[in-house]
Amino acid sequence: MAVVAERARRGRLGGPLARREARIGLLFVLPCFLLFLAFRFGPGVAGVLMSFTDYSLTGGGRFIGFDNFARLWEDPLFWQALRVTVLYTVIAVPGTLVVSVALSLLTRRAFRGSKVFRSVFFLPVVTSLVLAATVFVWIFSTGGPWSTLMGWFGFPEGSWLSDDVLVIPALALVGVWSRFGYGMLILLARMQDIPRELEEAALTDGAGPWQRFRYIVLPQLKPTLFFLAVIETTASFQVFDAVYTMTGGGPANASYTLVFQLYDAGFKYFDLGYAAAIGVALFVLTLVVAFVQRLVIGKDQ
Amino acid sequence: MTTTTPVESPSADGPARPAPVPRDRRAERKLRRDAERDSVPHAMRGTRRGRIARGVLLGLAAIVTIFPFYAMVVLSLKPSAAVEFPGSLVPWPLTGEAYDSVMNAQDVPRWLFNTLVYSLVSVVGTLLLASLAGYAFAKKRFPGREAMFWSFLSMVMVPYHVTMIPTFAMIAKLGGVDTYWGLIVPTLANAQAVFLMRQFIKGLPDELFEAARLDGCGEWQIFRRIVLPLLKPILATLGVFVFLWHWNDFLWPLVVGQSTDMRTLTVGIASLQQQNVPLNVVLSGSVIAFVPIFAAYLVGQRYFTEGVTASGIKG
Numbered sequence: 336m337a338v339v340a341e342r343a344r345r346g347r348l349g350g351p352l353a354r355r356e357a358r359i360g361l362l363f364v365l366p367c368f369l370l371f372l373a374f375r376f377g378p379g380v381a382g383v384l385m386s387f388t389d390y391s392l393t394g395g396g397r398f399i400g401f402d403n404f405a406r407l408w409e410d411p412l413f414w415q416a417l418r419v420t421v422l423y424t425v426i427a428v429p430g431t432l433v434v435s436v437a438l439s440l441l442t443r444r445a446f447r448g449s450k451v452f453r454s455v456f457f458l459p460v461v462t463s464l465v466l467a468a469t470v471f472v473w474i475f476s477t478g479g480p481w482s483t484l485m486g487w488f489g490f491p492e493g494s495w496l497s498d499d500v501l502v503i504p505a506l507a508l509v510g511v512w513s514r515f516g517y518g519m520l521i522l523l524a525r526m527q528d529i530p531r532e533l534e535e536a537a538l539t540d541g542a543g544p545w546q547r548f549r550y551i552v553l554p555q556l557k558p559t560l561f562f563l564a565v566i567e568t569t570a571s572f573q574v575f576d577a578v579y580t581m582t583g584g585g586p587a588n589a590s591y592t593l594v595f596q597l598y599d600a601g602f603k604y605f606d607l608g609y610a611a612a613i614g615v616a617l618f619v620l621t622l623v624v625a626f627v628q629r630l631v632i633g634k635d636q
Numbered sequence: 637m638t639t640t641t642p643v644e645s646p647s648a649d650g651p652a653r654p655a656p657v658p659r660d661r662r663a664e665r666k667l668r669r670d671a672e673r674d675s676v677p678h679a680m681r682g683t684r685r686g687r688i689a690r691g692v693l694l695g696l697a698a699i700v701t702i703f704p705f706y707a708m709v710v711l712s713l714k715p716s717a718a719v720e721f722p723g724s725l726v727p728w729p730l731t732g733e734a735y736d737s738v739m740n741a742q743d744v745p746r747w748l749f750n751t752l753v754y755s756l757v758s759v760v761g762t763l764l765l766a767s768l769a770g771y772a773f774a775k776k777r778f779p780g781r782e783a784m785f786w787s788f789l790s791m792v793m794v795p796y797h798v799t800m801i802p803t804f805a806m807i808a809k810l811g812g813v814d815t816y817w818g819l820i821v822p823t824l825a826n827a828q829a830v831f832l833m834r835q836f837i838k839g840l841p842d843e844l845f846e847a848a849r850l851d852g853c854g855e856w857q858i859f860r861r862i863v864l865p866l867l868k869p870i871l872a873t874l875g876v877f878v879f880l881w882h883w884n885d886f887l888w889p890l891v892v893g894q895s896t897d898m899r900t901l902t903v904g905i906a907s908l909q910q911q912n913v914p915l916n917v918v919l920s921g922s923v924i925a926f927v928p929i930f931a932a933y934l935v936g937q938r939y940f941t942e943g944v945t946a947s948g949i950k951g
Contacts (some may be wrong), residue, residue: 353777359855360776367769368784369826375791381802392808441694445669446687451793454937455698458705461933461940463884464923465902467672469909469923470708479721480707512701520941544686573795576886580906589837594887597797602891607801 369530385611392605403612415588416596417620419503423592424571426507427514431567432560434511435518441549442519442546443526453523457516464513468580469508472496475581481505496582499589507589509577518563525559526552565625572621593617651787708926712919734920743896744921747904750849751925754819754889754900755882761824762878763871770833771863775845785834788827797887804891817928819889823882829874836870876936883929901925 386403389395407413442452459467475481477494486492495505529552537547575594578584584591584599593613601610706725717890738744772778773785791799803822812818844866848858889900899907905921928938933940 356776356777360772360778360781363768363772363776363777363859364781364784367765367825367830370821371788371791371827373806374822374825375794376787376798378799378802378806379791379794381805382798385802385805390805391688391804392703438694438697439699441690444641447669449669452694454933455701455943457940458930458933459701461880461884461929462705462926463886463902463929465884465886465906466708466925467704469905469915469918469922470704472909473711473915474707478719479702480926483721512704518702549769569795573797577885579890580909583910590857594797597801598887598891601801601804611798611801614801615794618795618798 342463374552375427382611384616385608386500386615388608390608390611392607395608399608403609407607407612407616412588412591412596413616416591416593417438419589419591420572420593422503423507423510423574424568426504427571427574428564428567430507430511431514431518432563434515435563436520436556436560438515439522439526439631440552443523453520456519459513462513463593464509464576465580467509467513468577471577472581475505497586499586502582502590504587506574506577510571510574513577514567518567521563522556522559522604525556529555563626564628568628569621572617572624593620690946705926708919708922711918712923714916716916721777734916735924738917738920738924740812743899743904744901744924746897746899747899748924750816750893750898751883751901754885755815756881757816757820757824758882759875759878761820762826762829763875765824766826766829766833766874767837767860767864767867767871769830770837771859772838773834774831774840775842792827793829799892800888807892813892814895819892819898819900823885823888825876829878832870832874833867836867840866872936873939876932876939879932880929883925 337391340362387398387400389397389399391401436454442449442456473495475494477492477497479494480493482490482494485495495501533555534547535550537551542550573594574592575598578590578592578595579598582590586594594617597610597613597617600606658672710725710727710730712734713727713732714724715731715733722797737782773781807813807818807822810818817848833868844862848862884899884902886902886906890903890906893899893903896904896907901921902925905918905925908918908921
């Protein structure tokens with residue numbers, strides 16, 4: 336009945352009811368859509384256009400073609416930022432994925448306290464990295480817990496945050512700490528949908544825990560892992576909060592990331608056109624990586 | 637992550653209501669756990685050794701995860717000099733000195749207020765706008781609907797940083813730097829929120845709205861009296877998320893709130909960190925900013941896990 340009524344109502348496209356519905360629909364969407372046009376879509380387009388100008392808060396705004404991108408290409412700081420960002424990603428993303436998979440496997444089945452563990456592991460995800468960074472600065476300080484712990488493994492005493500080689504691994508560790516709970520939760524949700532018969536069949540064939548994971552669970556998780564890899568890569572390309580708070584890009588630009596450069600160019604030197612070009616470069620990079628990941632990981636999807 | 641409650645609590649209708657039976661939540665949890673466990677074949681449950689190994693691994697992981705929070709709280713309660721490791725992690729002697737100085741001498745109360753304004757106004761605004769738009773996208777036919785919806789979705793992929801620079805330029809031109817509206821208004825256009833709302837409202841039966849319409853309800857009344865109450869679960873989920881997102885937001889408040897008075901907590905604490913403020917004072921600021929996050933987390937944990945899985949897998 337309802338379907339028929341619905342069809343009859345919608346059938347008369349030009350009818351007064353349909354016109355009324357269209358008016359109401361537009362009216363309800365409009366506030367959101369206007370905001371969206373003004374603050375997302377418009378700036379998205381403007382961001383690309385701006386990267387072709389010398390726009391700055393003090394003046395300018397002339398079209399200068401690819402000059403900003405040529406400048407980026409020759410800017411050693413950009414290459415440093417790119418190197419730092421890629422290095423951070425290469426450590427943080429696999430780290431996050433491995434820890435996520437491990438902990439989702441460990442908390443997969445319900446047992447006494449399994450929910451408490453899941454909640455604990457998700458807590459860093461909801462915590463602001465700026466707040467966490469204040470204590471991580473102490474954790475990594477000379478003579479602090481991390482430096483002491485690493486001393487047992489033969490690392491020289493001293494703060495990883497003031498070492499130009501170790502600063503990125505240190506920041507990536509903080510990144511893993513703050514993100515693995517998210518991956519764990521997504522994987523747990525996916526694991527609940529894996530048909531149990533598959534594992535039970537493998538079990539009767541005599542497959543051990545590792546074999547069941549390797550040949551049954553892991554292939555089923557592949558799409559989810561791909562999704563997480565894309566999300567985490569995008570997130571780590573945009574790493575900023577922890578860098579700003581913990582190292583300020585130092586020592587000697589050793590933790591100067593792409594978004595840090597964007598912030599520097601835009602809001603320290605008010606060179607907004609150049610900052611927009613860095614934003615576009617970041618966007619292109621994100622697309623390329625998502626595409627490559629799709630080729631490598633998602634071959635049979 | 638959803639769990640069904642096997643024991644229904646007594647319903648509250650009629651004056652002759654029976655005395656509420658106290659629910660043995662612990663027993664309920666155990667029942668659920670056992671049921672879930674018993675559905676797993678015995679051989680897959682692992683040996684006793686395996687379970688002990690799992691416990692040890694999880695315990696270690698939990699300690700590593702919690703350690704920064706523990707250190708944050710204990711160090712913030714220390715008198716200023718005692719920040720040496722490992723002695724400083726012994727919770728003795730503790731004092732509230734750092735909290736006194738951060739609340740009195742610094743601008744933390746003002747930043748707390750700013751953060752509250754930023755978070756709460758954004759939550760209300762985003763939820764209202766997104767539920768209106770979500771309802772229209774899900775249940776109304778109007779010209780340009782699909783085009784509008786897909787333009788919303790496509791922007792999810794564009795990094796925030798590309799749009800941030802022009803947005804800032806525009807806000808600066810309009811005189812929105814160092815104002816609440818400059819801080820809040822650009823964040824109200826939340827495509828993910830609209831998407832989530834649309835998905836949820838699509839699942840609501842049309843008959844409800846039809847019936848209300850036949851009873852003579854206007855569209856606004858239908859929205860207020862029927863749609864919004866039905867949206868409660870998703871509004872709670874999304875509300876908690878939007879709240880936390882704003883509470884923790886850093887880059888946008890950093891560039892828009894340039895004067896000391898217009899900083900949010902995260903921006904303020906980052907600025908404390910860069911000045912020569914003693915560690916315990918900075919950390920007490922962090923703890924103050926963390927308490928509402930933790931409270932929201934404890935209260936809305938179920939919403940979190942559901943929201944993450946829903947938005948994560950469908951988005």
